[in-house]
Amino acid sequence: MYTDRLIDKIIKCRNHTIVGLDPRLQYIPKHITEGVKESMPEGNGASITAEAFFRFNKEIIDNIYDIVPAVKPQIAFYEQYGAAGFECFIRTCRYAKSKGLLVIGDVKRGDIGSTAEAYSDFYLGDNKETAEIDCITINPYLGTDSMTPFVKNCDKNGKGIYVLVKTSNKSSKDIQDLESGGKKIYEHVAELVVRLGEGLTGKYGYSSVGAVVGATFKNEGIRLRELMKMVYFLVPGYGAQGGTAEDAAVCFNDDGLGAVINSSRGIIAAYMNEAYRERFSEREFGQAAREAAIAMSEDINNELAKTGKIAW
Numbered sequence: 001m002y003t004d005r006l007i008d009k010i011i012k013c014r015n016h017t018i019v020g021l022d023p024r025l026q027y028i029p030k031h032i033t034e035g036v037k038e039s040m041p042e043g044n045g046a047s048i049t050a051e052a053f054f055r056f057n058k059e060i061i062d063n064i065y066d067i068v069p070a071v072k073p074q075i076a077f078y079e080q081y082g083a084a085g086f087e088c089f090i091r092t093c094r095y096a097k098s099k100g101l102l103v104i105g106d107v108k109r110g111d112i113g114s115t116a117e118a119y120s121d122f123y124l125g126d127n128k129e130t131a132e133i134d135c136i137t138i139n140p141y142l143g144t145d146s147m148t149p150f151v152k153n154c155d156k157n158g159k160g161i162y163v164l165v166k167t168s169n170k171s172s173k174d175i176q177d178l179e180s181g182g183k184k185i186y187e188h189v190a191e192l193v194v195r196l197g198e199g200l201t202g203k204y205g206y207s208s209v210g211a212v213v214g215a216t217f218k219n220e221g222i223r224l225r226e227l228m229k230m231v232y233f234l235v236p237g238y239g240a241q242g243g244t245a246e247d248a249a250v251c252f253n254d255d256g257l258g259a260v261i262n263s264s265r266g267i268i269a270a271y272m273n274e275a276y277r278e279r280f281s282e283r284e285f286g287q288a289a290r291e292a293a294i295a296m297s298e299d300i301n302n303e304l305a306k307t308g309k310i311a312w
Contacts, residue, residue: 168214215243
């Protein structure tokens with residue numbers, strides 16, 4: 001099961017943090033883009049950018065694969081460059097897998113009927129034409145029948161999903177905090193996540209149907225941990241969005257498990273930050289990313305140690 005594999009990796013690395021592979025042109029060092037242009041003289045803008053993204057991602061992966069359990073590429077940063085960008089997404093996922101990392105595809109899919117089945121079969125299927133990743137994010141807005149095709153493939157193929165429950169953006173309250181039947185919408189979704197995950201529990205007691213819960217809403221995180229006791233949380237919002245280790249720590253259970261914390265630009269663009277700029281050159285961006293990933297892991301682990309939530 002996906003969550004068992006994730007926890008095994010977390011314990012092996014002693015690390016609850018994952019790296020978001022969200023490349024942007026402004027993050028790519030000049031020597032990479034110049035090298036791509038030299039090697040692809042006939043390439044167009046999209047194909048050159050996509051190749052630069054892959055080389056950038058590859059360097060990041062090479063520097064962090066042994067210290068983090070998973071990476072999370074956000075598909076929008078690739079799709080904006082069309083077919084070349086999508087191919088880069090797939091290449092990135094497959095390269096990360098080849099290095100032993102788990103891959104969470106942040107694709108936020110959500111539809112009904114045969115459309116949902118098609119999405120599910122591509123991202124969570126078991127044939128040679130699939131994305132070959134371990135887990136994806138999905139949107140619950142269309143209801144239960146939009147999620148069951150993904151749950152079925154989790155069961156059939158040992159994959160996982162994270163359902164958007166309480167997202168990290170400020171305006172999530174516009175819909176997710178509305179009340180219905182005496183409960184917040186995100187509380188209703190949390191209960192649905194628990195029901196969908198019944199029967200998909202692994203050796204550690206956690207379901208492969210997980211939840212996205214932002215670190216930017218600490219009180220909501222506390223409430224959702226109560227409602228979803230054995231659901232694994234994917235926690236965005238740490239760092240650049242304002243979430244702290246203290247905020248993220250409420251998403252964990254007393255066993256020291258229950259959540260993975262994501263950081264994207266804070267790690268992959270660390271070489272651009274003042275804290276790392278003096279020690280790492282632009283060409284050493286991968287090493288800077290490694291240092292940033294280690295620092296984040298220590299920050300989370302130190303906070304968990306204060307509350308006695310230790311998994312190893």
